[in-house]
Amino acid sequence: MSQTSNRDALPNPLDPEETMSRDEIEAIQLERLKETLHHAYTNVPHYKEKYDAAGVHPEDLKELGDLALFPFTDKEDLRKTYPFGMFAVPQHEVSRIHASSGTTGKPTVVGYTQQDLADWAKLGARCLRLSGVKPGWKVHNAYGYGLFTGGLGAHAAAEHLGATVIPMSGGQTDKQISLIQDFAPDAILCTPTYLLTIGDAMQRKGLDPRSTSLKVAVLGAEPWTEEMRHELEEMFNIDACDIYGLSEVMGPGVAGESNERKDGSHIWEDHFRPEIIDAFDSSKVLGDGEHGELVFTSLTKQALPIIRYRTHDLTRLMPGSVRPGHRRMGRITGRSDDMIILRGVNLFPSQIEELILKVPGLSPHFQLILSRPDRMDQLAVKVERRMDATAEQAEHAGKELAKLIKIHIGSSCAIDVVEPESLERSMGKLKRIYDLRNQ
């Protein structure tokens, strides 16, 4: 076997569905939507009961807009039917199970048939290809393996693309760094905050993250901002692209971003039908371009068909760019359940991240602490100063941040600029909000 084979010459064809026109995609969607509704109604008693109670039947769907007649599905439906009540195939046809831990109560359990796993790998590979990852590349996968869909989902995607996967999983940051140095991967897959942790740890060891072999990072599983993209691209001298997904709908790979455009993630609409609804009045389906809550219907899933699933992720839909038949989603600005209401003003951690990274002297390491002294809600932002900022510069930066928050968000909050490395580092999905109000 030649060690020096020309990997740039490896074939890297697009799936035929990737280049379909909008009309072709919508025709496929209608056909698949009818099948999915019938499949769910016939095989999942929970869907049948809900639809019978709401007076709707799969036959009522004549055109795509009729989807709005059907009730939503929420995490609660998966909890009520825990663990396998939403599965639409017999257990022996389920090849794999994943679960997401959630913050309270039982995890939500999801399942996949062989065909579901094949589709997932194919769609994940589309995302990686769109982000510039190539067959033959070495791909360091630092998403956590296990019940979380990140590790195994991204793994299968990279294998499907024809890459060489390094299944590192999350954590053990020193080992991550050694492997990145020794194995010389071309791409890394992890959460944005974990990539920051890795870069930080390298700098502490006197290593320059810009000098690694990495060219592309495909980052997701938590909200991140354009400012964070810029920070990571500068830190590692890479292209950083988004990948979106959620376990109830599939896992990583529902949507992916082009490294050439970096203009939001294309949703693979031959497999998922997205809608945007008003997060506070779910009866209103909003138009493209309008900001609201993302809702997904699966179009091909066998083990766990999911119809009008409320993600609680807030974003908007835009026309496709490099894949014109498939719409793009804007950045997730936050989750409706992560929204902080501070003395009547709504705010999301991503807004604070955006402002922090505009202030010289402040690092992207921050936490939001909510408390209720004297029965008034208070927000404190704890943020580390950058290594190279002096105490005086840090004090100035803190005042600057308070001013920006007041101007752009409209709230006053306490800013605590803390020493470098004093806040907990991310090992995967980072917890930003510490709510001490009911303690």
Ligand code: DLL
């Ligand atoms: O986080 C799947 C995933 C793994 C996606 C790896 C991308 C990469 P869950 O654990 O079920 O699945 O969490 C899903 O994470 O509803 C969003 O709130 C958030 N999320 C996922 N990707 C992004 C992203 C995985 N690119 C929840 N930007 C979703 C913002 C994201 N938020």
